[in-house]
Amino acid sequence: MWWRWFTRREFHLRPLSKTSHEILSFIFFLLPSFVGVCYFVLLPFADVVRRSFTDTMASKFVGLRNYSGVLRNEAFQLAVSNTVRFVLVCIPLLLILSLMLALLVRKVTIGADFYKTSFLLPMVIPVASMVLLWRMFFAKQGFVNSLLSCLDIAPTDWMNTGWSFAVLVGSYIWRNIGYDMILWLAGMSGIPAALYEAARVDGAGPIQCFFFITLPQLRSSLLIISILSILNSFKVFREAYLIAGNYPHDSIYLLQHLFNNWFTNLDIQKLCAAAVLVAAVIMALIFVLQAVWGQEECR
Amino acid sequence: MNFLLDFQEVLEIPSGIINLLILGVKESMRSLKCLSILMCLVLLFSACTKTKDYAMKEKEGSKILTGRYLEEKIDFPEFTNVITMDQVADNTYMTLGTKNGYDPPYEVWCSEDNGNTWKEKKYDSLSDMLIISATFTANGGLYATFISDDSNPNSLQYQTAFIDEKGITVLQGVEELSQYNQGLAVTKSEDLLINQGTNLLQCDLDGVEAPISYVAGSPLWAGSYRVFEDRLIMSCKEEIQIFDTNTGSKIGGVICKTNSNSPRVVATQSDDSGIFYCDDTGLYRITMDGVITEQVIDGTLSTFGMPSVNLLGLFPDSDNNFLLLCKANDKIELKSFSYDPNALLEPSKNLILFSLNDDKFIRQAIGLYQREHPDIKITYQVAVSGTDAITASDAKRQLSTELLSGNGPDILILDNLPIESFIRQGVLADLKESIQGLDNELFRNISEQYLSSEGCFAFPARMSTQIIAGVNIEGVHTIGDLVNYIDSQSDKRTGITPKLIMELFYPICVPSWFNANGEINESTMRTDLTTLKHLAEISSQNKNVPYLNAQSTRWSGKGLSLIYGQLDNLEDMSYVYSAIDKRQEGVVKLFPDVSGGVLIPSSILGVNAASKEATIAKDFVQFALSFEAQNNSFETGMPTNLNALEAIGKSHEPGFYFGGGGETDKTTGENYELGALWFTELQLSQIISLLESAEMGTPISVDVQQIIVDEATKCFNGTQSIDDTLSILNQVVTRHLQENS
DSSP, rough: OHHHHHHHHHOOOOOOHHHHHHHHHHHHHHHHHHHHHHHIIIHHHHHHHHTTTTTTTOSSSSHHHHHHHHHHHHHHHHHHHHHHHHHHHHHHHHHHHHHHHHHHHHHHHHHHHHHHHHHHHHHHHHHHHHHHHHHHSSSSSSSHHHHHHTTTTOOOOOGSSSSSHHHHHHHHHHHHHHHHHHHHHHHHHHHHHHHHHHHHTTTHHHHHIIIIHHHHHHHHHHHHHHHHHHHHHHHHHHHHHHHHHHSSSSSOOOOOHHHHHHHHHHEEEEEEEEEEEEHHHHHHHHHHHHHHHHHHHHH | OOHHHHHHHHTTTTHHHHHHHHHHHHTTTHHHHHHHHHHHHHHHHHSSOOOHHHHHHHHHHOOEEEEEEEEEEEOOOOSSSEEEEEEEEEEEEEEEEEEETEOOOOOOOEETTTSSEEEEEGGGTTOOOOOEEEETTTTTOOOEEEEEEOOTTSSEEEEEEEESSSEEEEOOOOHHHHHTTEEEOOOOTEEEEEEEEEEEEEEOOTOOOOEEEEOOSSSGEEEEEETTEEEEEEEEEEEEEEEEEOOOOOEEEEEEEOOOOOOOEEOOTTHHHHEEEHHHHHHHHEEETSSOEEEEEEESSSSSGGEEEEEEEEEOOOSSSSEEEEEEEEEEEEHHHHHEEEEEESSSEEEEEEEEEEEHHHHHHHHHHHHHHOOOOOOOOOOOOOOSSSSSHHHHHHHHHHTTOOOSSSEOOOOOHHHHHHTTTTOBBBOOOHHTTTTTTHHHHHHHHHOOOOOOOOEEEEEEEEEEEEEOOOOOSSHHHHHHHHHHSSSOOOOHHHHHHHHHHHHHHHHHHHHHTTTTTHHHHHHHHHHHHHHHTTTTTOOOOOOOOHHHHHHHHHHHHHHEEEOSSTEEEEEEHHHHHHHHHOEESSSSTTTEEEEEEEEEEBBBTOOOTTTHHHHHHHHHSSSOOOOOOTTTBBBHHHHHHHHTSSOOOOTOEEEEEEOTTTTTEEEEEEEEEEOOOOHHHHHHHHHHHOEEEEOHHHHHHHHHHHHHHHHTTTOOOOHHHHHHHHHHHHHHHHTOO
């Protein structure tokens, strides 16, 4: 056994130099989390990559057949386009709205904590309760339609028409705006007050201060907030799934719906190939964001 | 440093690593960093070590646990009903029963060798009596309550008498109590215990003492109370109560902890040290003080757990072996359970059978199979039991995970699972050899559909179909014809309600709603939805009468326009034919009869291709489709084994009074009555030829099916237009097809 080696008489630890000590400390501190990440993330992902080149029961190597199948799959194309559309609509909207909210909250002097907490409340509401609320609001005989009928406007089937996309976007923004606002506020608190004072002495107004001091100083925050928002946008599937089930309206048919259905139907090879493609795109996106905003920050 | 050595023992860390750790710690004990490193290492090692696993120890050790009760069927008089069976002395049992349904003549049989052989005892006075309840005394006498005057059916006269080989002595003073008599027992002091439904009344036959009442508060039958010496043991809800029959006072009680809804049968241990009780989970022994409860026989491995079995009586002997009296498939059976110290405590081979929902037929098949193979245990895993929060969707995902990891169940019941997808992905093993072994027994039209050149990966063990019966229905072939027929009737009363429409018509509509490539046939679907919507409108005033027996009863009294519903068991046909006979008009046929009707598969069996016990699993599938397992009637479907279906059809003589009763229409107050007589052989052959001409329905994705049912129901309720419904369904089906392309 390998550990017998350590028990041998001739084995003695030599005194370690300071640098070696530090390296050893780093290793020991990193090891538990590294093992965790390997065991729970990297190894499963490696298995996903392996399975993306095999058949369902991982018994036969099929080359790139799964990838070509996935790329040609119309359901995948629809899910990707919906997901991309959702990210492209939601992320800028969320970043702008949460930034505006952060600026407003920052200006509030009385009860600022109350506002911060209020905007964070949607995050702590369980998804199941929130879905019930959405159903009450957006069912065909729900609250919104009864309100519209009072105004002599024809009712709409919100979840079975193109409006479902708007409902989902609204749901996502409502849930995440508080969280992003807190992140923006954290970023703003790191901007030295002296910069604003100096600018004001030089005659800069609030708009100039915002564009020439606040925004440039928030670049590093922007990177983190964007990445977190993109990742959070994938979690919106829970709401979509609980409201509209496995097969929602075409406009809110997201990648996770497809993955979920593939998994239930044991189409694991397609699921793995698609997961690898999506992971690759997200990683590429993060690298691009990091390269663009990170470099600018360095300058 | 001793604590590290303690850690080593607890966590089973190799000693070399501990030595290294001690060395390292001694080198730099003063440093705070070292403590952190230590903690990291402990966490790391704790993650890498294994806990003491009982199963592993058992496996590693050479000791194999043995000792188990083995079951054996005993030759018993071929009774169809038993009035009583009592242990009158050591190893001596007496029983009173009939071979003619519930009717006379009654026979007394006796066994003096612990139930192994039985011989008849002639009691001349029993010849024409219609006995309600009875019990034997220790000297072989019989107390019996019988109908003494049946001239007026509305006020039958009952009497209780003492009967022996010499003659009959009618007991005076208990006539009134005899009216409410559902069972009898005798105490040690020869007092009579009369079961009055939910309480026992102890009567002194000399008339000296006042009756004593023992209240159970729950229904009592012969098996739920037992007299032992001067004690009465009585099962009441969750408790077994013990009474002193001399004083009538309660002297003890024990709580039964099993979670079963089946009736409980009680017995006392011969040395009076404990109580035995059994239900569908097994046989248990509980000490008189209620402190210790042990499972003596596992219900899942024996007759106790079989859905077709009703437990009637339990008789332990001095060696703590048991006789179990039970009723299965309208026949009385006596089983012996004897302890074999050499039998393995747990069967050596374990298989898991997965099913989304509980299935009585499968439970029965498992019980029978395990009885034939004592070395095999099949654990029945019901995913959606209703006792927890697990949904069908959760269960399916869990199953997918298990199958993909290679640790899936060995046998799958594929009802409501994506069969097509499982076959496509190679999850299911080929059952061709198992099915071909039974080819002559199975319905040819079913086996032809499931057996293909590529193999047979799933096979239904049960099936249902839809029937229509009525007058002038010869021209009713399609849903459109059916709705026109109902529309043409003056009262338009059927057992169909808008809520039932999709449930009833989905299986027969779906084959025509989809093209060969899986796409929706929009025009057919539109036509059918329009027709069904119209049916929903004209059925909106109907009351829910979903069962064929209730529909037949009403139709026989002209309370319904027609009989329409799902035929899940052959017994229902006796009602339909009896209704036709009563009205002297009408015919029955499968619906729709355009292509010979549609069979709806259920209990669909499949074997996991990755199962380590695939041979046994396939053997079980073959057994489940065999005559032996299929020759049982359940309301969940008819056998796909033709021989078994024929045997069930011939299980009673034609004209045998099978059942019947009355139905009251709460709206109109009308009463309908029908006595169901068992069908003739000609009618049986008609049913079989109808089933042979039908086709198995095409399975489609269960998720899509649920959406279709939900959306169509919205359409029938009027909350959604047909156009919107079609648009949604088209979208869903298209998406489903795209996903699987």
